[in-house]
Amino acid sequence: MNIRFYNSMTRAKEVFKPLSGKRVGMYTCGPTVYNFAHIGNFRAYVFEDLLRRTLEFFGYQVTQVMNLTDVDDKTIRGAKNAGIPLDEYTEPYKNAFFSDMAALRVERAEVYPAATDHIPEMIELIQTLLGKGVAYKSPDGSIYFSIDKFPDYGKLSKVDLDSQRAGERVKLDEYAKDSVADFALWKAWDEDDGDVFWESPWGKGRPGWHIECSAMSMKYLGETFDIHTGGIDNMFPHHEDEIAQSEAATGKTFVNYWLHCGYLVVNGEKMSKSLGNFFTLRDLRENGWRDREIRAALLSGHYRKMLDFSERLLEQTRSVLKSLDGLFDRLSRRVSSSSFDTPEGSLGDAVEGAGKVFAESIADDLNVAGAWAAVHALAKQANKALDSNEVSARDAELALDTFRKFDRILAVLDVPSGDGGANGVPGEVASLVERRSAARKAKDFASADAIRDELLALGWTVKDTPDGAVVTPTATSPPGK
RNA sequence: GGCGUGGUGGCCGAGAGGUUAGGCACUGGUCUGCAAAACCACGUACACCGGUUCGAAUCCGGUCCACGCCUCCA
Numbered sequence: 001m002n003i004r005f006y007n008s009m010t011r012a013k014e015v016f017k018p019l020s021g022k023r024v025g026m027y028t029c030g031p032t033v034y035n036f037a038h039i040g041n042f043r044a045y046v047f048e049d050l051l052r053r054t055l056e057f058f059g060y061q062v063t064q065v066m067n068l069t070d071v072d073d074k075t076i077r078g079a080k081n082a083g084i085p086l087d088e089y090t091e092p093y094k095n096a097f098f099s100d101m102a103a104l105r106v107e108r109a110e111v112y113p114a115a116t117d118h119i120p121e122m123i124e125l126i127q128t129l130l131g132k133g134v135a136y137k138s139p140d141g142s143i144y145f146s147i148d149k150f151p152d153y154g155k156l157s158k159v160d161l162d163s164q165r166a167g168e169r170v171k172l173d174e175y176a177k178d179s180v181a182d183f184a185l186w187k188a189w190d191e192d193d194g195d196v197f198w199e200s201p202w203g204k205g206r207p208g209w210h211i212e213c214s215a216m217s218m219k220y221l222g223e224t225f226d227i228h229t230g231g232i233d234n235m236f237p238h239h240e241d242e243i244a245q246s247e248a249a250t251g252k253t254f255v256n257y258w259l260h261c262g263y264l265v266v267n268g269e270k271m272s273k274s275l276g277n278f279f280t281l282r283d284l285r286e287n288g289w290r291d292r293e294i295r296a297a298l299l300s301g302h303y304r305k306m307l308d309f310s311e312r313l314l315e316q317t318r319s320v321l322k323s324l325d326g327l328f329d330r331l332s333r334r335v336s337s338s339s340f341d342t343p344e345g346s347l348g349d350a351v352e353g354a355g356k357v358f359a360e361s362i363a364d365d366l367n368v369a370g371a372w373a374a375v376h377a378l379a380k381q382a383n384k385a386l387d388s389n390e391v392s393a394r395d396a397e398l399a400l401d402t403f404r405k406f407d408r409i410l411a412v413l414d415v416p417s418g419d420g421g422a423n424g425v426p427g428e429v430a431s432l433v434e435r436r437s438a439a440r441k442a443k444d445f446a447s448a449d450a451i452r453d454e455l456l457a458l459g460w461t462v463k464d465t466p467d468g469a470v471v472t473p474t475a476t477s478p479p480g481k
Numbered sequence: 482g483g484c485g486u487g488g489u490g491g492c493c494g495a496g497a498g499g500u501u502a503g504g505c506a507c508u509g510g511u512c513u514g515c516a517a518a519a520c521c522a523c524g525u526a527c528a529c530c531g532g533u534u535c536g537a538a539u540c541c542g543g544u545c546c547a548c549g550c551c552u553c554c555a
Binding site: 031032043048229231235236260261262263273300305313320323369372376443449452 | 483484485486487492493494495496502503504505506512513514515516517518519520547548549550551552553554555
């Protein structure tokens with residue numbers, strides 16, 4: 001099956017063709033580790049995970065590189081304010097980033113290069129650019145890229161620099177740069193940098209932000225690679241500058257497919273640290289939301305669209321997952337309790353149909369809504385078949401396997417493995433359930449209801465099914481909701 | 482000012498000239514001692530005004546509104 005992606009460079013959906021067979025090289029802009037990442041940041045990482053999992057689903061072997069920006073204005077300022085060395089300052093944020101990513105079930109990239117470990121590569125790239133005459137040294141010892149020497153500048157973001165309004169900031173740098181849009185490849189050391197600097201052929205200093213992505217992506221993926229992603233706010237100037245540096249240095253196309261995800265917004269406004277309208281994974285957990293609910297909420301809409309992240313969205317997501325959990329539970333019980341003698345094939349068509357819709361949707365520029373529709377279509381058919389007792393153990397296992405397959409991409413369904421049944425129910429709970437069943441049999445409904453309340457207090461919900469009582473852990477609700 | 486994105490039923494959210502997207506919630510029903518779950522039923526929705534067309538949420542022109550980038554930002 002052809003996979004199609006919307007390529008920001010051409011502004012059109014294109015059939016994806018990797019450079020070499022089934023191998024895909026992919027670079028994803030990572031975090032600047034000066035603080036905890038917020039949920040808006042994670043929207044991008046979850047989108048990239050969706051992309052990666054989709055490629056793997058279709059048999060591609062992905063080499064993903066995600067950088068860690070551990071030297072820039074913010075990290076330097078943070079370390080200085082804290083009175084500790086730069087690496088000591090960034091370390092906890094790196095760790096928090098990885099633990100949050102794992103919680104959101106983001107598959108690990110193959111390489112996580114840190115900027116501070118790749119200064120020599122950056123210096124080398126800058127020297128190449130100086131040698132080609134597309135970069136120049138300013139009086140203060142900084143090195144700038146000259147966008148006038150790169151005619152293609154603006155081809156990704158389609159900006160026309162001549163029509164850009166010069167910002168306030170420009171005044172500060174005017175004396176040092178030939179042109180306002182020129183950007184720093186190397187920043188000469190100044191007092192504010194403290195002891196953060198590296199030696200270079202142009203004196204001590206530190207790299208500019210954009211150069212790290214060019215140097216590290218090309219080091220690990222080659223001068224031309226398949227996919228580069230990031231949030232749409234990185235398109236200009238960051239990705240534009242990466243293209244300029246890389247292509248000016250190599251003379252080759254830097255990246256074949258550019259994919260950008262839309263913003264995560266709160267009440268219609270972009271979530272950002274400067275606006276103060278952000279929350280972290282920790283904040284959401286404190287409000288009672290589970291990691292998988294958060295991931296599912298992030299996967300509720302198309303990656304290129306704005307996503308309005310709200311309590312209501314999380315509530316809706318919780319409802320969806322809860323009802324699917326119920327189905328998986330029913331199917332698991334059927335696998336373990338039923339024999340293979342019920343009529344077969346009642347779910348075969350539904351499985352096939354859902355699988356087709358799922359694959360076609362996700363292959364079409366990661367249309368996750370279509371994929372969800374496939375999940376729901378199969379869920380409805382399975383529930384119906386279970387209601388009319390037409391599901392054999394084999395059918396149930398087939399359905400569960402299909403959901404597991406879908407979950408290789410979604411990673412939120414949590415389809416139980418193995419033979420399900422009553423495992424994980426504490427003895428105390430099990431005996432209460434038994435006593436309640438006995439009471440019901442004796443038509444002693446007052447006792448039965450009392451025991452049900454008792455179980456609820458212990459965190460277990462009872463459902464009476466034709467096959468007997470079933471207990472499941474009660475879903476917790478966020479406080480005050 | 483330049484460039485860009487978007488406005489779909491109470492809410493979320495696909496679609497992109499003709500065929501029910503899907504989900505959440507609500508309401509009614511089936512089932513049930515009750516409850517829960519599940520299933521069934523129920524919404525002619527596409528910002529506004531023109532135009533093209535046999536036919537437009539989808540194409541064209543205009544208008545309004547919202548958001549974003551142009552400064553670090555996923």
